[in-house]
Amino acid sequence: MGLWRRELWRLLLLAGIGLLVGWLLSHAWAGLALGLAACLAFHLRQLYRLHRWLTLTPQAEPPATTGVWGELFDRLYRYQKGQRHTQERLLGIIKRIQESSEAMRDSVVMLDRHGDMEWWNSAAERMLGLNAAHDRGHHITNLLRDPRFIDYFHARDYREPLTLPSPIDEQMVLQFQITLYGDDERLLMARDITRLHRLEEMRRDFVANVSHELRTPLTVLAGYLETYATYADQLPPRFARGLPSMQEQTSRMQNLVSDLLLLSRLEIDRGGEDHTPLGMDALLGSVQRDATATAAGRHTVEVELVEPKSLLGSEQEIHSALSNLAFNAVRYTPEGSRIVLRWRPHGDGACLEVEDNGEGIDPVHLPRLTERFYRVDKGRSAATGGTGLGLAIVKHVLLRHDARLEIDSRPGQGARFRCLFPAERLAAEAAEKSSASL
Structure with missing residues (x-):
């Protein structure tokens, strides 16, 4: 406030001096105008000095002056110093981030809100073939042209990574993961998983080969056990006593081998050749009959068909997935439970549900339920004849149908x-034809 008073007194003083001089010369108004012009010239000079300082030497100290202009120069200088310190600190942080990214073995690519490449580390140049001289500012899909990556990029659903071969070396297998941040910007990371991919292929081949080799001896063993069981009354009692147990375990081993072979086929074969519109009423009715026969009167199995559209997929695979869910409900719910097989709308798409009012599952087990051989209660699972592969098969079937599995359960709440x-898997016309034919 004191600065403004001094500026006001300066204006009044110059106006007063001009008025006095003009009065002495018999031109009072001309003197007043001359005083005000002198005040304006002073402020114009300070404005010119401010412009010259900010334009030519912004890093230097501000020009020396007094009054409001001196305060303005000092404040601008302090603000500039604070901004320079902030910029230096931010540049230091950016430099450390870039150095740490350079030290990473994984590729890191920063994309703007349009998907154009802004910056990447040296690992991205080795794995993706990026060139700073030519590729900066280009859209990421101009480099990674695989249709699967383009669909993954535009889908904006980055919860699961995408596995693809490197665009410059098909022998190198990369796992891509995109993260959204800032103003709709993206961070693309690519990891070399070639060794893990080969180990996974070896594991799948080993399981498939071993399972295939086990089928013949198990079939022979089951055949002889069935023959012995037919003539059990002619065998010594101590020999006949173990036949039911041997037949039960042989049957269990055959089921396990069948599930392993099915799982291996789902993992290796990309599928899609037998996808047709499925009549969901007939499919759910078939699974209901099988589940009712398995339950043997101990459970009630119902069907609710709410969604009129049919599902585009493999009838054998969808039937297998739904049967696994239904048979699990039959096996692991207490007698008298109600099991519902439901086909209903969900968002833009639809969902298949298997719901029961049994004992429920502790949430701690839910993230691992789709793992191979994972059992909530190992003793009870073995007693019911489960192989521990049912939900793994369901997961792989759904992946082949662009779908996913959600599990909602609480102890005591079923x-x-x-x-x-997704909506792309629904076929309205086929559903209408199926309903008409029925």
Whole structure:
């Protein structure tokens, strides 16, 4: 406030001096105008000095002056110093981030909100073939042209990574993961998983080969056990006593081998050749009959068909997935439970649900339920004849149908297994034809 008073007194003083001089010369108004012009010239000179300082030497100290202009120069100088310190600190942080990214073995690519490449580390140049002289500012899909990556990029659903071969070396297998941040910007990371991919292929081949080799001896063993069981009354009692147990375990081994072979086929074969519109009423009715026969009167199995559209997929695979969910509900719910097989709308798509009012599952087990051989209760699972592969098969079937599995359960509140299918997997015309034919 004091600065403004001094500026006001300066203006009044110059105006007063001009008025006095003009009065002495018999031109009072001309003197007043001359005083005000002198005040304006002073402020114009300070404005020129400010412009010259900010334009030519912004890093230097401001020009020396007094009054409001001196305060303005000092404040601008302090603000500039603070901004320079902030910029230096931010540049230091950016430099450390870039140095740490350079030290990473994984590729890191920063994309703007349009998907154009802004910056990447040296690992991205080795794995993706990026060139700073030519590729900066180009859209990421101009480099990674695989249709699967383009669909993954535009889908904006980055919860799961995408595995693809490197664009410059097909022998190198990369796992891509995109993260959204800032103003709709993206961070693309690519990891070399070639060794893990080969180990996974070796594991799948080993399981498939061993399972295939086990089928013949198990079939022979089951055949002889069936023959012995037919003539059990002619065998010594101590020999006949173990036949039922041997037959039960042989049957269990055959089921395990069948599930392993099915799982291996789902992992290796990309599928899609037998995808047709499925009549969901007939499919759910078939699974209901099988589950009712397995339950043998101990459970009630119902069907609810709410979604009129049919599902585009493999009838054998969808039937297998739904049967696994239904048979699990039959096996692991107490007698008298109610099991519902439901086909209903969900968002833009639809979902298959298997719901029961049994004992439920502790949430701690839910993230691992789709792992191979994972059992919530190992003793009870073995007693019911489960192989521990049912939910793994369901997961792989859904992946082949662009779908995912959600599990909602609480102890004492039953369980709901929900297979979510996108809108692209629904076929209205086929559903109408199926309903008409029925």
